[in-house]
Amino acid sequence: MKVPNIVVIGSLNMDIVIEADRQPKLGETILGSKAQFIPGGKGANQAVAAARLGAKTTMIGAVGGDSFGQELLKALDDNGIDRHAVKIVDSSSTGIASIFLASGDNSIVVVQGANQDLLPKDIDLYDDVIQAADIILIQLEISLETVCYAVNKAKSYGKTVVLNPAPAQVLPDELLRQVDYMTPNRSELGLLTGRDAEGDELEIAIQDLMDRGVANIITTLGADGSAFMDHHKLHMIPGYKVPVMDTTGAGDSFNAALAYSLALDLDLEKAVSFAAKVSALAVTKFGAQAGMPTMEAVHQFAASVKGDI
Numbered sequence: 001m002k003v004p005n006i007v008v009i010g011s012l013n014m015d016i017v018i019e020a021d022r023q024p025k026l027g028e029t030i031l032g033s034k035a036q037f038i039p040g041g042k043g044a045n046q047a048v049a050a051a052r053l054g055a056k057t058t059m060i061g062a063v064g065g066d067s068f069g070q071e072l073l074k075a076l077d078d079n080g081i082d083r084h085a086v087k088i089v090d091s092s093s094t095g096i097a098s099i100f101l102a103s104g105d106n107s108i109v110v111v112q113g114a115n116q117d118l119l120p121k122d123i124d125l126y127d128d129v130i131q132a133a134d135i136i137l138i139q140l141e142i143s144l145e146t147v148c149y150a151v152n153k154a155k156s157y158g159k160t161v162v163l164n165p166a167p168a169q170v171l172p173d174e175l176l177r178q179v180d181y182m183t184p185n186r187s188e189l190g191l192l193t194g195r196d197a198e199g200d201e202l203e204i205a206i207q208d209l210m211d212r213g214v215a216n217i218i219t220t221l222g223a224d225g226s227a228f229m230d231h232h233k234l235h236m237i238p239g240y241k242v243p244v245m246d247t248t249g250a251g252d253s254f255n256a257a258l259a260y261s262l263a264l265d266l267d268l269e270k271a272v273s274f275a276a277k278v279s280a281l282a283v284t285k286f287g288a289q290a291g292m293p294t295m296e297a298v299h300q301f302a303a304s305v306k307g308d309i
C-alpha cells in the first residue's frame with residue numbers, strides 16, 4: 001500500500017496542562033490537582049498523529065533555543081518525524097500553551113514565541129520537501145504571512161492543501177481561494193463567516209466560505225461528529241460515544257487522519273469517517289500527542305464499532 005507523504009507546516013508548543021475539578025471563574029483562584037509539561041502545538045500534534053498512522057511525515061516549524069525546544073524536537077524524533085526543517089531560534093523562547101483541563105474539556109491560551117519566527121524565507125529553504133508531499137497540512141499558530149506564503153508555494157507546485165483554521169482569525173479571500181480542504185470547528189466557522197454557526201446557521205456558514213473560494217469545508221462538531229457539503233447538500237458523519245479523558249488534540253488527530261486518507265485518494269465521505277474514528281480514539285487518553293492512535297488501534301476500534309476503516 002502507498003505510504004502517504006505529509007508535510008506539516010505549523011507550531012510546536014510546550015503544553016502546561018493544569019487539571020482541576022472545574023474551570024475557574026474570571027477573577028477567581030481555585031486549587032488544581034496536577035500540573036504537567038507535555039509536548040504539544042497544533043502543528044506538532046498533527047505531525048505526530050500522521051506519523052502514528054504510518055505516514056512519512058516532515059515538520060516545518062521553529063522552536064526556541066531553550067530546553068523546551070529540545071524536548072519538543074525529541075518528541076518528533078521519538079515518533080519518527082523528519083524534523084530537519086524545524087529551525088532553532090536561539091534568541092526566542094519556545095511556544096507555550098497554557099491548558100486548563102476540567103472534566104475532559106479544556107481552555108487554552110497560546111503564547112507563540114518562536115513559532116512567530118518561521119518566516120516566508122524559511123519556507124523557501126524547503127522547496128524539495130514541499131514538492132515531494134502528497135498533502136500540505138497547515139494551521140494558524142504561525143504568522144499569517146508565512147501561512148499565505150506557504151500555501152501559495154504549495155499551490156504553485158500543484159499540491160493539495162488542508163488548512164485547519166485554528167486558532168481562528170479573519171482570513172483574506174486570496175488565501176481561501178487556494179485552500180482545497182478547510183476544517184473549522186463551529187466557533188471557528190462562526191468567526192470566519194460572521195454567521196451563527198454554533199446555532200442554526202451552520203449550513204449557510206459553510207456555503208458562505210465555499211462561495212468565497214474554499215473548495216471543501218469539513219466542520220468538526222465535537223461529540224456530534226462532523227459535517228461537510230457535497231453538491232450543495234450537507235452530509236453529517238456521526239461521532240462515537242467513547243469515554244472522554246482529554247479533548248486536547250482531538251481536532252489535530254482529525255486533521256491528520258483526514259490528510260492521511262486524502263493522500264490515499266479516499267473520497268471525502270470515507271476520509272471524514274476515518275478521521276472521526278481517529279479523533280474518537282484520541283480523546284480517550286490524556287495529552288495531545290500521547291493520545292494519537294496507531295493504525296492498528298484504529299483497525300481494532302473500527303472492528304469494535306462494526307464500521308469500515
Ligand code: RIB
Nearest residue numbers: 013040041042097249288
Ligand atoms: O490543538 C491542541 C493544541 O493547541 C495544544 O497542544 C496546544 O499546544 C495548542 O496549540
